[in-house]
Structure formats: C-alpha cells, structure tokens
Amino acid sequence: MPPATRRSPARRAPVVRKPLADRREDLVEAALRVLVRDGVAAATTRAIVAEAGASLSAFHYCFDSREELLVLAAERITDRTVDHVREGFSADGDLRTVVVGALTALWERLEADPHRELIGYELSHHARHRPELRPAVARLFRHYLDVHEQFLADGAAAAGFTWTTPVPVLARLINSTLDGLALTWLVDRDGEAAREVIGALADALLAAARPA
Template identity: 40%
Template sequence: MVERVETMVRIPVEQRRRQLVAAAFTVIATRGLAATSARAVVAEAGMSLASFHYAFTSREELLEMLITEVTDGEQAAVLPQELAGKTLEELLIEGLTGYLEHLRADPLREQAMLELTQYAIRSQPELAQHQYRRYREIAAAALQLAASETGTRWQVPLGTVARLLVHVTDGLTLTWLVDRDDRAARDALAAAARALTALAAPEPPTAPEPSPQE
C-alpha cells in the first residue's frame, strides 16, 4: 500500500537541529516571528513536520536554541579595520559606519534579531539578558581598542560607555529600519561619534608620574 519513497533521507538529529535553526532564522527574517510556525520552518528546511518534533520537543525549544546560537555567533561588525593614525572620533565614525553598512546590507537580519529580543523579553528573559551582555562585550572591546589605539582614555567606566554605545546602535537600527534614511543615519552617527569622543581624554604618559597636586 505504501509506495516506495525515494526521497527519504536519514540525517542525524544534531545536524537536523542545525538545519531547522537556520531555516527558522530565515523564516523569521523574511516573514516575521509571528509567521514562524513549525510548518513554515520545516517547509523552509525541506523536511516533514515529524522531523521537527523528533529534533525538538516544542517550538519554544527551537527558538531557545536559535537565540542562543545566534547571539553566541554574533561578531563585532563594528570593528574598524585601518587603525593607524586616526583620531578617536574618526575611529568611532568608521566603526559606526561599518555597523550601518552591515545593517544596510542585511536589514532583515537585524530586524529578526530585534523580534527575537522582544520575544525573549517576554518568554525567556535570561536569553535576552545574555544577548545584551554579548552586545556590551563586543562594544566594550571595540571601545577599548579604539581608545588604546589613539592614546586616549575613557573618563567614564568602560562598561558605561559600552552600554551607551549599544543604545546608539540599537536606536540607529530601529530608526533606520523605520525610515531607511541613509543620510540622516550617517549624520546622527557622526554626531554620536563626536559626542562619545567627549567622554575620553588623552592618556597621560605611559609611566605615570605622581601628579603634583599635594
């Protein structure tokens, strides 16, 4: 009664989980989290519905793995490449411009990240916290590099500047996704770089002499 099925493929669970996660991210980016049903995901991955619940016990579990994997794989798209002979402000502008280009190149990706954050805030707060800790780590690394490379020093705790930088990139993302105004985004980004620069000051000489204040 059952026909010979020629397309049946046997794939180990781990690989299938990865495939489903990737497919899910694609669906979220293109059609939104609300439309990311189990059926839509398996359709995107080209497998049957049963494989979904063989690999994951629930949709929630898939999303959990998705968020974890995506935020851990998050790279510093912000790091400027040419460091030599630039001022801090120039470095910040380049870094932020790099982020804007990253955003412009693949807006759906950042939109998906945003939707996942919002989902996580409601459904898996720890995941959202982890995601933002990672963002801040990346920001802090970039800021520290920029400062040390230009012989400057942050006047405010690095973690605080990093937090502020994440605010800026988040805002940049949200606003640009809304209006797609490249020119305005670049202006705002330049202003942000200029403003952030005010939080740094030239580093005192390498061998710190006791200041003659007492």
C-alpha cells in the first residue's frame, strides 16, 4: 500500500488584539445602544459584551464595574448633545439669542429622541433600589451640572456678558427646570407649552446678566 499522505495542520486565523482604548470605546458604544434600545434593567454585562462582540474577560480588563460603564455611556449622550448645542455659540447675536437658541436646541434634542436623552433619569430611578448604582449616578448628575456651568460660561463669553448670580446656582436652575419639564412632557407631550417654559427660563437667566 502507498504510504499515507500526511496532511499539514490547518492554519488558524491570527488573533487580532485591539488596543485598550479601542476596546473601551467599543464597550461604551455598545452600552449606549443597549441602554437606548432596551433600558437600564436589560443593560447587563453579558448583554453589553454580546452587543460589542467582546468577551467578559475583555470587559473586566477595561472596566472595574458595570456601573462605571453605564455612567460613561450616559455621559457620552450628554456630551454629544452639548457639542450640538455649542455650535450655536459661534452665531452672531446678543445674549438672549445665544441663551434661547441653546436652550431650544437642548429641548429639541430631547423631543427628537427622548429614550436617548432621558437615560440619566432612568438610571436615577433604577438606583433607588440598587445602592451600588448611587455613587455612579451622583457622578452623572454632577456631570450634568458641570455641563450647564460650562454652557453659562461659554454663552456669556460669546455675547460679552457676566452673570450676577453665582453660576453654580444658575446651573441648578437650568437642570431642575429641564428635569421637571421633561417629566411633564413625557405625560402630556405638549411641545408648545414646553417652549413657553424654555422662554421663561431664558428670561430668568437674562435677569441675572449684565454687560461685561
């Protein structure tokens, strides 16, 4: 009998290892998609890594906890909204034009995609029954306030004004008004009334402004 032909072993495809920063980015974006599509309760670690096409070991290599990842995803939503709003700061106009335009742009983003823009509220509600989430949600809301403070500073600089009321106080006024307005709108969907409130908020802010 002829000697058996020896087959060479099949070559395995090379394993492509992504840099840590790229893998973290994949997981943040995957978490964001799961949060928006399925909600906080469904955004488990396994669901997120499956969405990212990653492994659990990759997740634990990139992040200390699921809570850390969820907050990073929620912050990403806020930062993208602010980048969109900040585009209006370069437009010509007085302080009222800048403030009303920016607040209206914020509101229009929420109306267009409430599931995305209200992730922070859902995380806050979820944290009532999950104590391990509370520090992360507190960090998220601190981020919201920081964003509003920066908005006030940028708006005043763009229009040549200063604020007579401390900026942290005005930031909380913006945050509290938008929170209450958003929750009311979710029930009545009265966009016209919401815009009237936006105008009243702008008037309150402008009352605390004076030329630099």
